[in-house]
Amino acid sequence: MSISRRSFGFGVAALGLTACGGTVPTGRGTSGSSGSSSLPADLRPTPNAGYDAWVAAFRSRAEAKGISRATLRAAFRGAGYLPGVVKRDRNQTEFKRTLEDYLAIAVSDERLAKGRAAYARHRTTLKTLEQTYGVDAEIICAIWGLESFYGERRGNVPVISATSTLAYDGRRGAFFEKQLIAALKILQNGDISAARMTGSWAGAMGHTQFIPTSYQSFAVDFTGDGRRDIWSDDPTDALASTAAYLQRNGWTRGLKWGGEAGAPGTPAGRKLQPQAGGPVFSVTSNFDVIKRYNNSDSYAIGVGHLADRIAGGGPLRASFPPDRYGLTKEDRILLQKRLTARGFDTGGADGVLGPKSRAAISAYQSSRGLAVTGDPSPSLLNSLG
Structure with missing residues (x-):
């Protein structure tokens, strides 16, 4: 399986929808980056001799990859085994929502209202990013809305503890050890301190929920302060990093993502009907670029439709059929x-x-x-x- 920016998680901690980590959700998240005292008990470090032994052995592997002893000492000071992370990783269910249900959450009245307000507040920044990277300002804003509810739900689980716990646990050990090494390199580079490096239970970070390896590849210092700070209350670097990610994954400047087939302004493209009997969409190559952010048709439609609504567009014209219980x-x-x-x-x-x-x-x-x-x-x- 190829790993995209967040193929291990749905993003959408802010949505409350998770494909395997979340949706975020993202699982669906805690606001900002408050201290560990606000975390549930099972997301606080718990004594575990096996984990301690794993960390001791890991240190030599990390040093072999260029991580200094000083960085390791700082990173693991206060870090520990988080039983709740393992529980959440093992208890993920394969649950598929209908597109109708997905959009009811992704483009809810509250998310739309907050999106229009966030767009108005950050319009200058978003338009500057559009000019710089060629990615529509509304698309950047919509991803922000789906990933962290416009920064309200960034997650406050310590990333070093989360990724080291999952690396030790072993179900996806190689993947999470790679994320842990990347997180340590971020610390070593001085972009963030270990105390402030927080995110989802699976290690996705900041306003637009980058995993550490994607941060290494795509994060940018757009403010020019010498740090690529996607955790700050100022979302500029996070939004710029998202725009850079989409640009480098093939975004075509000036091309719409798509839209409901037959609606005014919808470009010609391949047809897609994710839910039988529901709306038909016409999508372009930029739809596929959004899927590089999260490999889900529903996610890409959610981003595109939320972006259109933030820009002043109306709801979908076609209706969805009754559900399997016969209810609309x-x-x-x-x-x-x-x-x-x-x-x-x-x-x-x-x-x-x-x-x-x-x-x-x-x-x-x-x-x-x-x-x-x-x-x-x-x-x-x-x-x-």
Whole structure:
């Protein structure tokens, strides 16, 4: 399997959608880069003799790759085994959302409103990056929105602890040891201190969630302060690094990513219908470049459509078909509202039936003496009317 910038994770810690690490999510994340005291207990260093022995042996391998003893001492001071990282890595499920559900989250009203506000705040920077790298300002902003909710969810797990834990664990040991070496080289270069080098549980970092090897290859110091600081509250270097990544992966200046087939302004291109019965898209080579950032059709459409909406475009014109339970999005929203009104909290009414909505359905079914399945249905909706 080829490793793209984040093929080991969905990005989208800010989305709450994970392909294997996340979505981020990204798993879906904690704001900023606060201290370890705000982390769950299982994401704080825990004594582990096997890990300690692994680190001791690793030091010689790191030195052989040019990492100084001073860097190793600084990097591992306070670092340790994080059991929660291993748990999250092993408990990833292969879960595929429909495009309709994905877009309901990726281009939610909240993400769109925050995106337009972030674009307005950073318009000068984004337009400068567009001129410099040829990548549409709205595309850069949309990736920022999907990866970290415009910087609100950058992750605060220490990267040295996370990558060394996963390298020691061994399931993807060679890959994560490579990420650990890259992270150490970043520290040695002086771009960031070990204390400030935080990210997702799988080691993706900063506003636009770069893994360490991609940071080494593509991160840029656009502010000119001598550091490629993708962690700072100032997102400039992170946004520039994203633009540089897309440019170097073949972005064509002035070419749209695509759009809904038949909609005004949508370029000619190959046709794509990710969800049977749903909208058809016409996509260009720049769509494929977005997939280099995250190898998912839904992700690339999410980025492109969010970018179009940030620029003032409207929602998709075509509708999606009813789901496998026979419910439309409007039905699912109504179901969530009715459950919540009855005291069964679904955590919101967006039409996406995630774990909280299914738990609410189960609780309602149990309260009525029904078979507890957690599954929606037209009859369940009607019973709540």
